[in-house]
Amino acid sequence: MGLVARHAEAAGIPTLCMTSARDITRACNPPRAAFLDFPLGHTTGKAHAPDLQRRILVEALSSFETLTVPGSMKELPFRWSEDEEWKAKAFAEGDDRTPRHDTPQYQNEEDRRRAEQGGVSPCPVCRSRRA
């Protein structure tokens, strides 16, 4: 994501990168970043916690107005839990890597059916679906 940030920023668009992987973001060095020390998959908050999600984004977005040095990263003042046991497990147990299929990976079959029906109409001549 840092690469997208750097490209957009070079084109004159101010960007802010949220991140929960501080070392990865530091290495890529985007213009502005806000670090939330939460498990991956929660870059903008906890599920069903709209007030927390709001406070996180208010803190993060404020750095558009406060950060002045390229490559700055703001550390957001939120903790996932009192203990930090999740950190020992993060990625360490081995993500057994879902096979890297190059076909669409739908959340459910209903989504697949809708996308396949609703996309492009079959060609009336050859009856195939054109891209």
Added chain:
Amino acid sequence: MGPVDYIPRIRDNYARLGYKAYNWVVNRDTAPWAPLRKPLSQCRLGLAASGGIYVAGQVAFHFKDDTSHREIPTYVDAKVLRATHFAYDLSDARTDPNVVFPIDTLRRLVREGFLGGLADRFYTFMGGIYSSRRVIEDLAPRLTAQFLEDGVDAVLLVPV
């Protein structure tokens, strides 16, 4: 306890599974910089997120260096958002997409006057693209062109 260092953990994990080592992007230069030109309360904000979010009815992302993106209308009901990805636990994103695609949160911040407004459309794609060259030469310029066309004053970027 300090933040998790993901680079060594992911490197070890991939090595154990016999994957080719990932070359992390390292930029040691000074990052580009474009200052915000007006207060946030007057800014039109764009959003791009890499958590694999799509709208039911759209073609889902695939897991092998997918550099495509989806346009998500800003007025979309969060209930029709879906999540697909290989590199994070999807269970929370599938019940509340705001954890990786903060659409309700941003709309609330506009109602409250914290933000001036939002772009008409947001963008999603898949993280975990192995080829940084394809991100630099294809995805990043394509998204930047969209942001320019949308006339946004600033963009929030949300990886997973």
